[in-house]
Amino acid sequence: MPYVNIQVTKEGGERGNGPTNEQKAALIAGVTELLQKVLDKKPSTTFVVIDEVPLENWGIGGLPVTEYRDLNSSAQE
Amino acid sequence: MPYVNIQVTKEGGERGNGPTNEQKAALIAGVTELLQKVLDKKPSTTFVVIDEVPLENWGIGGLPVTEYRDLNSSAQE
Amino acid sequence: MPYVNIQVTKEGGERGNGPTNEQKAALIAGVTELLQKVLDKKPSTTFVVIDEVPLENWGIGGLPVTEYRDLNSSAQE
Amino acid sequence: MPYVNIQVTKEGGERGNGPTNEQKAALIAGVTELLQKVLDKKPSTTFVVIDEVPLENWGIGGLPVTEYRDLNSSAQE
Amino acid sequence: MPYVNIQVTKEGGERGNGPTNEQKAALIAGVTELLQKVLDKKPSTTFVVIDEVPLENWGIGGLPVTEYRDLNSSAQE
Amino acid sequence: MPYVNIQVTKEGGERGNGPTNEQKAALIAGVTELLQKVLDKKPSTTFVVIDEVPLENWGIGGLPVTEYRDLNSSAQE
Numbered sequence: 001m002p003y004v005n006i007q008v009t010k011e012g013g014e015r016g017n018g019p020t021n022e023q024k025a026a027l028i029a030g031v032t033e034l035l036q037k038v039l040d041k042k043p044s045t046t047f048v049v050i051d052e053v054p055l056e057n058w059g060i061g062g063l064p065v066t067e068y069r070d071l072n073s074s075a076q077e
Numbered sequence: 078m079p080y081v082n083i084q085v086t087k088e089g090g091e092r093g094n095g096p097t098n099e100q101k102a103a104l105i106a107g108v109t110e111l112l113q114k115v116l117d118k119k120p121s122t123t124f125v126v127i128d129e130v131p132l133e134n135w136g137i138g139g140l141p142v143t144e145y146r147d148l149n150s151s152a153q154e
Numbered sequence: 155m156p157y158v159n160i161q162v163t164k165e166g167g168e169r170g171n172g173p174t175n176e177q178k179a180a181l182i183a184g185v186t187e188l189l190q191k192v193l194d195k196k197p198s199t200t201f202v203v204i205d206e207v208p209l210e211n212w213g214i215g216g217l218p219v220t221e222y223r224d225l226n227s228s229a230q231e
Numbered sequence: 232m233p234y235v236n237i238q239v240t241k242e243g244g245e246r247g248n249g250p251t252n253e254q255k256a257a258l259i260a261g262v263t264e265l266l267q268k269v270l271d272k273k274p275s276t277t278f279v280v281i282d283e284v285p286l287e288n289w290g291i292g293g294l295p296v297t298e299y300r301d302l303n304s305s306a307q308e
Numbered sequence: 309m310p311y312v313n314i315q316v317t318k319e320g321g322e323r324g325n326g327p328t329n330e331q332k333a334a335l336i337a338g339v340t341e342l343l344q345k346v347l348d349k350k351p352s353t354t355f356v357v358i359d360e361v362p363l364e365n366w367g368i369g370g371l372p373v374t375e376y377r378d379l380n381s382s383a384q385e
Numbered sequence: 386m387p388y389v390n391i392q393v394t395k396e397g398g399e400r401g402n403g404p405t406n407e408q409k410a411a412l413i414a415g416v417t418e419l420l421q422k423v424l425d426k427k428p429s430t431t432f433v434v435i436d437e438v439p440l441e442n443w444g445i446g447g448l449p450v451t452e453y454r455d456l457n458s459s460a461q462e
């Protein structure tokens with residue numbers, strides 16, 4: 001009976017304000033399937049909780065993610 | 078000095094948008110009392126943090142909870 | 155379908171190495187009951203996960219808990 | 232740059248003491264791939280942390296999982 | 309490659325609705341530096357996630373934090 | 386009254402099995418000080434919990450960290 005917590009930055013999606021409901025459903029389905037395939041866990045007792053974190057609340061490389069990306073001129077991470 | 082994190086779906090309550098402040102206070106009081114009774118933990122250093130998770134961000138049975146309930150025509154879980 | 159995470163220091167119990175199985179069962183039963191009473195949540199989809207944290211890994215007041223207690227000559231917290 | 236935390240009961244695997252390293256690697260690969268496919272997240276900044284929880288520390292239905300399974304004579308969940 | 313989660317009450321800051329972006333950046337920079345200094349962890353793989361918790365969702369002493377402070381007429385904690 | 390959770394791989398330290406007690410104390414002191422400096426949080430109600438995660442339970446780049454490092458012949462991360 002696994003519990004999975006997925007934390008992602010709140011961005012992207014159709015309106016730029018986070019994953020769409022379809023994307024969330026795909027994450028939930030995919031993780032649940034993976035746990036069934038790898039560890040034989042029953043989907044009916046597998047919980048998946050998605051947390052969407054505002055960009056200014058996520059840090060990497062000692063910087064808020066937006067500044068970090070500017071410095072590294074990298075694509076979405 | 079326990080730390081307790083309670084995650085529930087953001088629904089119910091008077092306005093349908095999550096537990097009321099009275100319900101939250103009841104959870105905080107109840108958990109703190111339980112830890113004092115069972116493990117003799119001091120309330121003054123017991124933290125309780127309640128997270129309210131949007132319905133579309135919570136999965137069970139490989140589905141977002143709303144779809145899962147529709148399929149199982151079950152009451153609120 | 156709530157998820158509750160209880161974090162306590164790994165101490166106490168019969169052998170001093172953490173809560174006994176009976177105490178853990180009491181925490182699980184108590185929290186599940188509380189969520190049913192306050193928010194009408196179904197026990198069959200309520201998860202409780204207990205984490206026992208080594209004393210040297212828990213800090214309060216800027217100190218590992220053992221040093222903190224020595225300084226405050228307080229009882230178990 | 233997602234962070235994913237997978238919590239499972241510490242059981243199963245070759246020796247009955249939790250998922251094997253191969254199973255853990257399969258979880259890590261599968262979740263990372265899923266996040267890349269669904270949300271276009273870069274694997275190089277995707278963290279996956281697996282927590283193995285002792286059976287007596289996991290509750291469902293108001294009972295420690297072992298007792299819960301005995302009562303429900305269900306297969307591994 | 310550490311992951312750090314900082315949970316604070318959503319208050320303070322210029323508008324009283326939580327830490328400012330400057331304060332969040334200072335937390336991210338400070339924690340990342342600390343992990344590099346103490347454990348030689350690379351900043352490029354250090355994640356920091358800040359959670360801002362509504363006051364009514366945080367309990368201490370068996371009470372929601374606002375009531376707790378009223379009773380203890382203490383300053384901001 | 387902040388709660389901070391620091392997750393690091395269980396390695397390094399004198400015996401190679403994780404941070405020493407001195408290093409843990411330095412993390413606890415440093416984070417508590419930072420929260421006092423940046424947000425004026427009282428140390429007496431600041432909790433710090435350190436989780437040490439076995440190497441095979443931590444994934445990055447779709448691989449367990451040990452394999453990831455071998456491929457990237459990078460130093461400790």
